[in-house]
Amino acid sequence: MGADVLDMAGLTKIIFGAAAFQYVNAGSELGLFDHLHKTPDLTAEQIGADLSLARRPVDTLLLGTTSLGLTVRDGEGRYRNAPLVEQLFAEGQWEIIRDVIGFEAHIVYPGQQDFTESLRENTNVGLRRIPGNGPDLYQRLSETPFLQNVFYKYMRSWSELANPLLIEKTDLSGVTTLLDAGGGDAVNAIDLARAHPHLRITVLEIEQTAPIARRKIVEHGLEDRVQVVVGSIFEPYAGEYDCVLFSHQFVIWTEEENVRLLRNAHAALRPGGRVIVFNSITDDTGDGPLMGALDSVYFTALPAEGGMIYPWRDYAAWLDEAGFTGIELIPCRSWTPHGIATGTKPE
Ligand SMILES: C[S@@+](CC[C@H](N)C(=O)[O-])C[C@H]1O[C@@H](n2cnc3c(N)ncnc32)[C@H](O)[C@@H]1O
Structure with a gap:
């Protein structure tokens, strides 16, 4: 580009x-x-x-x-x-833009002041701008309710903006049980459950976020089909699923951590089950999209040790390394650089 x-x-x-x-x-x-x-x-x-x-x-x-x-x-x-x-x-989208602006102002801008240092140290030096002792942004947010509210308002808006792409580009007709790993306030689970009335979804979240997700699920009257389980996406998942979804996850973590996440998903899928990774993705040519490059400053400096808006080829390599076949890379062609990477656990 x-x-x-x-x-x-x-x-x-x-x-x-x-x-x-x-x-x-x-x-x-x-x-x-x-x-x-x-x-x-x-x-x-x-x-x-x-x-x-x-x-x-x-x-x-x-x-x-x-x-x-x-x-x-x-x-x-x-x-x-x-x-x-x-x-x-x-189009009813200005509220989404307003939530993105608020997130940039109160969370991204303070943290990205440490971008250069984060590049030097190869770690997220900007986390020091967020009060608390937790090892990453998500573990710290609950210590400052104002920031937690800014973050989940933004995250809900961002996902609601993107979810029509996820729904349009994925075929979940053969999927009954879906694990939404690191599902935030259940925004994806709620949108998917509404779009696919046959789906039963488990949202896996950290202790601090689970109550927010539970509240949203009740607000939408989906308690019978969407449940929340407290746990870590980095630990083995209980149960056997038709599909594991990672939405806005792989941009946060290092390459090694992403392979670990995929291995966990592989172990939690039934043979023939699918993993879906949905987030921003950059071109393999290393020159864009610009928004992916700009967003990488945040993912370098703030949320966890080291993430970025990775290129397509990384997703293909990680899926392969974790044992998935039938790998598909699906660009969403929106003004955001969203894309989908998916693979199947062999029968
Ligand atoms: C960028 S948000 C994405 C939320 C949601 N998937 C979405 O697309 O809106 C990342 C989420 O991962 C959760 N998370 C971070 N570390 C986690 C862990 N070790 N286990 C489970 N969830 C985790 C955070 O609490 C946060 O809600």
């Missing part, structure tokens, strides 16, 4: 990229985009009055959001949201 030839405008966006994020974050937190969605074509004075911002701050905010193309100013000095922002509102 690769980038266009770099010019000064491109270099400016790279160097000042963190400032660009601050504008979208401020616009989101201060309610600028929501306000312009409800009431377009406002002057700076009106926006300042409505958002309780003094003149210089509102001028600064609008200078940034308009220069970045997030808002549009007409010849009479009236502002409205960019067409894309309005489209996302119309």
Whole structure:
């Protein structure tokens, strides 16, 4: 994929990229985009009055959001949201974007300050920015309920955005029992259970996250088909399943850990059963997609010892190493670099 030839405008966006994020974050937190969605074509004075911002701050905010193309100013000095922002509102997707922005602001940005050091040390130095003593981000989140809430709001939104791709690209007609390994707040389990009424799903989660998943399952009235089991995805799984799903997992862990996860899945599958790995994946050419590269900063610096948005060839190699056959690599062709890697346990 690769980038266009770099010019000064491109270099400016790279160097000042963190400032660009601050504008979208401020616009989101201060309610600028929501306000312009409800009431377009406002002057700076009106926006300042409505958002309780003094003149210089509102001028600064609008200078940034308009220069970045997030808002549009007409010849009479009236502002409205960019067409894309309005489209996302119309499609009900702006809430998802808002949750992603919140996650970036409160969790990713603090942690990725340690990216260079994390590369040097080959470990997630940025975890020191998250309060607690747990060995990874997930074990620490419950110590700061605000961060736990930011994380699972984001994770639910991100997965809800992606799950239609998972549902469209996988055939679960022959699957009755599915283990959702590291299933978060059960967002995938709930979406899959709704799409496939014959499915019975077990969500495997750590102690700190299991209550969140249980609550969501009850909220959706799916207690009869979706259950939560506390345990580690790195320990042997109890039971025999038709399918094991890893959603947004393999980007977190090292290559050795991913092979270990696949071996566990292999042992927990009936012969002929399938493992499905669903998350962002990069091109084998090592030059994109850009979003996969940018997201790798977080996975290098923060959640666990070492992850990245790995390329397709790694998934094929790990599945093979863990004993799977019939390996399929399925790009999802969305604006996110989601893909699916799947394999079958031989009969
Ligand atoms: C990036 S989130 C993905 C959640 C969910 N699969 C999704 O796609 O929305 C990773 C999840 O893995 C869980 N997790 C991390 N380490 C785990 C472990 N050792 N055993 C079980 N779950 C784990 C975390 O608690 C977290 O909910």
